[in-house]
Amino acid sequence: MPSLFGKSLSGVKVRHCKNTADMPAVRMPIPDKVVIPMLQHMGAPCNLLVQVGETVTVGQKIGDTDAFLSVPVHSSVSGTVSAVIDFVSANGDKCKAAVIDTDKAQTPCPDLRAPVVQSHKDLVQAARDCGLDGLGGAGFPTHIKLNPKNLAEVNTLVINGAECEPYITCDTRLMLDRTDDLLAGISVLQKYLGVERVIIGIEDNKPQCIEKLTRATASMDGVSVRTLRSKYPQGAEKVLIYETTGRVVAEGQLPADQGVIVLNVATTAKLAEYLRTGMPLVEKMLTVDGGAVTRPQNIIAPIGTEIRDLIAFCGGYKEPAKKLLMGGPMMGLVVVSDDYPLIKNNNAILAFNQKESVQEPETACIRCGRCVAACPFDLMPLELDAAYHAEDTHALSLYKVNLCMECGCCSYVCPAKRHLVMSNRLGKKLLKEKGI
Numbered sequence: 501m502p503s504l505f506g507k508s509l510s511g512v513k514v515r516h517c518k519n520t521a522d523m524p525a526v527r528m529p530i531p532d533k534v535v536i537p538m539l540q541h542m543g544a545p546c547n548l549l550v551q552v553g554e555t556v557t558v559g560q561k562i563g564d565t566d567a568f569l570s571v572p573v574h575s576s577v578s579g580t581v582s583a584v585i586d587f588v589s590a591n592g593d594k595c596k597a598a599v600i601d602t603d604k605a606q607t608p609c610p611d612l613r614a615p616v617v618q619s620h621k622d623l624v625q626a627a628r629d630c631g632l633d634g635l636g637g638a639g640f641p642t643h644i645k646l647n648p649k650n651l652a653e654v655n656t657l658v659i660n661g662a663e664c665e666p667y668i669t670c671d672t673r674l675m676l677d678r679t680d681d682l683l684a685g686i687s688v689l690q691k692y693l694g695v696e697r698v699i700i701g702i703e704d705n706k707p708q709c710i711e712k713l714t715r716a717t718a719s720m721d722g723v724s725v726r727t728l729r730s731k732y733p734q735g736a737e738k739v740l741i742y743e744t745t746g747r748v749v750a751e752g753q754l755p756a757d758q759g760v761i762v763l764n765v766a767t768t769a770k771l772a773e774y775l776r777t778g779m780p781l782v783e784k785m786l787t788v789d790g791g792a793v794t795r796p797q798n799i800i801a802p803i804g805t806e807i808r809d810l811i812a813f814c815g816g817y818k819e820p821a822k823k824l825l826m827g828g829p830m831m832g833l834v835v836v837s838d839d840y841p842l843i844k845n846n847n848a849i850l851a852f853n854q855k856e857s858v859q860e861p862e863t864a865c866i867r868c869g870r871c872v873a874a875c876p877f878d879l880m881p882l883e884l885d886a887a888y889h890a891e892d893t894h895a896l897s898l899y900k901v902n903l904c905m906e907c908g909c910c911s912y913v914c915p916a917k918r919h920l921v922m923s924n925r926l927g928k929k930l931l932k933e934k935g936i
């Protein structure tokens with residue numbers, strides 16, 4: 501099989517569990533309060549622009565910064581700021597968060613206007629003003645992605661509709677139910693990025709999406725749909741670029757170095773909606789599923805809604821949740837409490853029951869090599885695991901722990917149930933702490 505870094509482009513077959521794929525998203529009522537962190541994206545946290553006691557409106561900017569890698573944060577509700585708290589996210593990031601008691605009126609911010617976009621520069625500014633980051637889960641600020649140094653050499657836009665994580669189906673619903681916004685987003689991106697072709701990559705376990713988008717794009721010049729094998733992690737940026745264009749984004753390169761920009765379907769549709777309405781990113785479509793949830797479904801909720809309110813809207817817990825995940829089972833983050841708020845790049849809440857949460861004990865590595873065979877980036881997870889446990893920073897660097905995208909393929913196939921992703925996550929942290 502062809503390769504990303506010279507050997508084999510691997511990945512794993514996972515159970516799809518797309519239980520909610522036939523369920524259009526339902527908008528949930530506004531909760532009594534929301535908690536809006538100032539860091540919901542990859543990069544620097546925003547400075548809070550509101551104070552306790554201040555009233556806010558929907559779409560009002562409540563956080564921003566001059567830092568390069570960041571996007572503003574907006575209020576998802578109208579109401580009153582009742583507290584400012586120190587917040588620690590599920591991945592350990594620290595920032596301030598605004599607690600807003602809602603008035604349920606959802607009064608829109610009076611300053612909102614649909615932006616006038618007549619150039620690439622306008623488009624980049626609009627993406628920033630929208631507070632847009634990678635809604636597929638990566639959280640990378642969209643305006644930076646749209647503005648690579650070598651824009652003139654970028655000729656291909658890849659739209660990520662792979663949705664390869666088990667359980668998650670909100671992108672499936674978006675492709676089926678918000679096709680117009682998705683196509684409008686593609687058109688505006690095609691125009692102002694100046695790309696020759698746009699490829700929408702969709703896994704073959706979503707035949708309805710493939711059929712609908714193939715028909716809908718038939719008359720769009722340069723736009724096509726590419727059917728991908730259902731194999732995790734097809735939606736990982738470098739894997740998707742290879743599968744849709746045949747181009748290899750080498751170690752140390754960015755997609756733009758290969759003439760490609762990749763955006764997720766939800767990011768693309770939200771950009772179009774913002775250009776149409778002027779309402780920034782304040783709500784999220786996500787999948788709520790898992791054996792502990794009474795009524796799994798896709799929902800639309802204000803950003804900042806606490807997990808317990810999301811679950812309550814889905815009928816509550818039908819049995820104790822033994823494992824709560826923000827995101828899918830492969831790359832999602834475990835949270836210890838259901839008071840964590842929904843953030844921009846969170847596309848699923850999974851509440852697993854006892855049976856689904858059983859974790860077999862770790863045993864010694866038997867050097868079977870399955871983790872190496874499964875890694876899409878030709879890494880050596882067994883060596884990284886050993887290096888982390890030995891606190892061997894030289895070996896962690898040598899075996900390139902920083903290239904690990906934490907896709908989870910290695911842990912998934914490991915017969916010894918080694919916690920390989922966790923070792924890599926902590927290994928990266930160790931290098932960072934040592935300044936390596």
Ligand code: SF4
Binds near residue numbers: 882885
């Ligand atoms: S898959 Fe597990 S047991 Fe096999 S080599 Fe990798 S770490 Fe060791």
Ligand code: SF4
Binds near residue numbers: 877
């Ligand atoms: S988690 Fe990292 S090491 Fe493991 S398969 Fe994915 S990229 Fe490779």
